Amino acid sequence: xxxxxxxxxxxxxxxxxxxxxxxxxxxxxxxxxxxxxxxxxxxxxxxxxxxxxxxxxxxxxxxxxxxxxxxxxxxxxxxxxxxxxxxxxxxxxxxxxxxxxxxxxxxxxxxxxxxxxxxxxxxxxxxxxxxxxxxxxxxxxxxxxxxxxxxxxxxxxxxxxxxxxxxxxxxxxxxxxxxxxxxxxxxxxxxxxxxxxxxxxxxxxxxxxxxxxxxxxxxxxxxxxxxxxxxxxxxxxxxxxxxxxxxxxxxxxxxxxxxxxxxxxxxxxxxxxxxxxxxxxxxxxxxxxxxxxxxxxxxxxxxxxxxxxxxxxxxxxxxxxxxxxxxxxxxxxxxxxxxxxxxxxxxxxxxxxxxxxxxxxxxxxxxxxxxxxxxxxxxxxxxxxxxxxxxxxxxxxxxxxxxxxxxxxxxxxxxxxxxxxxxxxxxxxxxxxxxxxxxxxxxxxxxxxxxxxxxxxxxxxxxxxxxxxxxxxxxxxxxxxxxxxxxxxxxxxxxxxxxxxxxxxxxxxxxxxxxxxxxxxxxxxxxxxxxxxxxxxxxxxxxxxxxxxxxxxxxxxxxxxxxxxxxxxxxxxxxxxxxxxxx
Ligand code: ADP
Ligand code: MG
Numbered sequence: 001x002x003x004x005x006x007x008x009x010x011x012x013x014x015x016x017x018x019x020x021x022x023x024x025x026x027x028x029x030x031x032x033x034x035x036x037x038x039x040x041x042x043x044x045x046x047x048x049x050x051x052x053x054x055x056x057x058x059x060x061x062x063x064x065x066x067x068x069x070x071x072x073x074x075x076x077x078x079x080x081x082x083x084x085x086x087x088x089x090x091x092x093x094x095x096x097x098x099x100x101x102x103x104x105x106x107x108x109x110x111x112x113x114x115x116x117x118x119x120x121x122x123x124x125x126x127x128x129x130x131x132x133x134x135x136x137x138x139x140x141x142x143x144x145x146x147x148x149x150x151x152x153x154x155x156x157x158x159x160x161x162x163x164x165x166x167x168x169x170x171x172x173x174x175x176x177x178x179x180x181x182x183x184x185x186x187x188x189x190x191x192x193x194x195x196x197x198x199x200x201x202x203x204x205x206x207x208x209x210x211x212x213x214x215x216x217x218x219x220x221x222x223x224x225x226x227x228x229x230x231x232x233x234x235x236x237x238x239x240x241x242x243x244x245x246x247x248x249x250x251x252x253x254x255x256x257x258x259x260x261x262x263x264x265x266x267x268x269x270x271x272x273x274x275x276x277x278x279x280x281x282x283x284x285x286x287x288x289x290x291x292x293x294x295x296x297x298x299x300x301x302x303x304x305x306x307x308x309x310x311x312x313x314x315x316x317x318x319x320x321x322x323x324x325x326x327x328x329x330x331x332x333x334x335x336x337x338x339x340x341x342x343x344x345x346x347x348x349x350x351x352x353x354x355x356x357x358x359x360x361x362x363x364x365x366x367x368x369x370x371x372x373x374x375x376x377x378x379x380x381x382x383x384x385x386x387x388x389x390x391x392x393x394x395x396x397x398x399x400x401x402x403x404x405x406x407x408x409x410x411x412x413x414x415x416x417x418x419x420x421x422x423x424x425x426x427x428x429x430x431x432x433x434x435x436x437x438x439x440x441x442x443x444x445x446x447x448x449x450x451x452x453x454x455x456x457x458x459x460x461x462x463x464x465x466x467x468x469x470x471x472x473x474x475x476x477x478x479x480x481x482x483x484x485x486x487x488x489x490x491x492x493x494x495x496x497x498x499x500x501x502x503x504x505x506x507x508x509x510x511x512x513x514x515x516x517x518x519x520x521x522x523x524x525x526x527x528x529x530x531x532x533x534x535x536x537x538x539x540x541x542x543x544x545x546x547x548x549x550x551x552x553x554x555x556x557x558x559x560x561x562x563x564x565x566x567x568x569x570x571x572x573x574x575x576x577x578x579x580x581x582x583x
Contacts, residue, residue: 026147037058049167113143121139225241388406402544413548427528458479
């Protein structure tokens with residue numbers, strides 16, 4: 001085939017491959033255009049999950065009739081005019097690609113009216129602009145774009161679409177994502193005849209909270225810390241869930257950079273790291289976060305879908321995000337005040353309910369007819385007034401729990417989980433300070449392993465020494481452990497070794513410092529779990545008090561290393577109510 005210039009429609013269809021891969025992407029582009037047009041209300045109506053029709057109507061500034069055809073032409077935009085503009089883009093769009101791409105793969109109609117116009121204008125085309133210009137049409141000030149039969153002329157693309165319900169789910173998510181970026185804009189979504197959501201514009205904190213609850217999960221804010229940090233021209237604000245409110249999927253993660261929802265490896269890595277200490281590897285943190293900075297410090301022109309960004313100083317952004325979240329999570333300490341209540345009808349079901357207060361939030365699981373106490377409320381600063389928020393130990397229950405009494409009432413501590421957290425934090429500090437203690441075993445322990453594991457042990461020797469572990473090769477499939485951290489000296493060294501070798505191999509394959517640290521911390525977590533008091537072990541009151549004091553001085557003491565709560569508070573009035581006293 002000779003070289004030739006492709007026809008416009010084909011060029012647009014090729015671009016459409018990147019810009020509009022599915023109905024959700026069409027909706028995203030259209031809603032973003034409405035926002036760029038200054039709309040205060042955006043209504044989206046779809047049919048058949050967006051496969052049948054997508055209609056987006058806004059009350060924005062509209063398009064003058066003379067520019068309507070241009071709006072549907074490739075590389076035509078009102079948003080930038082020079083390279084300089086591109087370097088500090090303030091709008092969501094700027095490539096002039098979305099409308100022509102969508103038109104090239106659908107039956108599209110655009111109606112619009114500017115404030116100055118007496119009526120609206122409309123143009124419609126199947127896959128391409130018609131030869132004739134726009135015609136007068138009834139329309140309120142603003143713009144309506146109707147997209148029918150998406151990919152009707154590109155059957156190969158249509159084949160990649162999923163069921164109506166799946167496509168609708170993506171589309172719904174796309175609008176929710178935008179709705180959390182612009183609280184000042186009202187959004188409505190309908191699917192066929194069904195109203196899916198109608199979000200009024202929110203001008204105050206209460207309205208914003210209501211929207212967050214509506215869009216994410218009603219319990220999210222009750223379990224979240226508010227963040228607002230500013231440093232070096234970077235600002236981070238929003239909410240992060242406590243580790244105990246983790247999710248099985250990454251479905252409650254909203255991250256915006258200058259009002260743009262982004263998917264960014266660097267930022268997700270920083271967040272994952274910040275939660276790593278407190279979250280089991282298979283759980284996902286929940287957050288709604290806004291990162292703001294001078295637009296000149298970001299390149300948004302990375303991908304046609306504009307969901308990726310490039311930072312001019314990426315290491316600084318990573319460290320800022322990591323530091324802000326990490327610190328906020330670590331400041332969460334026991335607070336001598338709870339905010340949950342037990343509602344107990346005489347002789348009937350008791351349900352603990354959570355209430356919020358300041359930074360402290362607590363959530364209570366609602367479980368059938370059982371009485372469950374909420375984990376105690378948390379606050380970001382240790383409270384100076386009360387030196388012993390967790391009180392004094394009274395007894396040990398079933399070898400699992402410590403019962404303690406504080407000013408507020410009864411405290412119940414999960415002994416193993418709490419001890420594990422205390423040990424883990426202590427070992428991490430020792431590791432960071434470079435003085436991980438090590439104790440020679442009286443009798444070195446030989447362990448039989450696979451040959452490749454023995455190789456790993458041999459290779460990882462120096463790295464393991466930093467963790468207080470001395471291990472050497474004793475034969476083809478034997479390793480010998482000579483020293484371990486004192487905490488583990490009395491424990492089962494043989495089972496420790498197998499866990500270690502996996503983690504050691506992982507350390508080896510990691511180059512980046514933070515990844516090595518991550519693998520090391522997993523070894524520490526594993527050691528802490530092994531060294532923590534086992535269920536059934538009898539503790540003296542003094543030992544129990546010692547653990548309570550340690551918890552009070554430990555970062556993240558409220559959760560075990562897997563994000564479960566380590567202790568709960570039952571307040572006097574709750575106990576009273578259990579016994580119907582004082583009524
Ligand atoms: P971009 O958003 O990158 O500029 P688009 O193809 O999405 O490119 O839109 C082209 C142009 O059409 C925009 O620059 C804008 O001027 C105009 N436009 C699109 N949608 C709207 C709308 N809802 N209201 C007003 N103007 C719009
Ligand atoms: Mg656009």
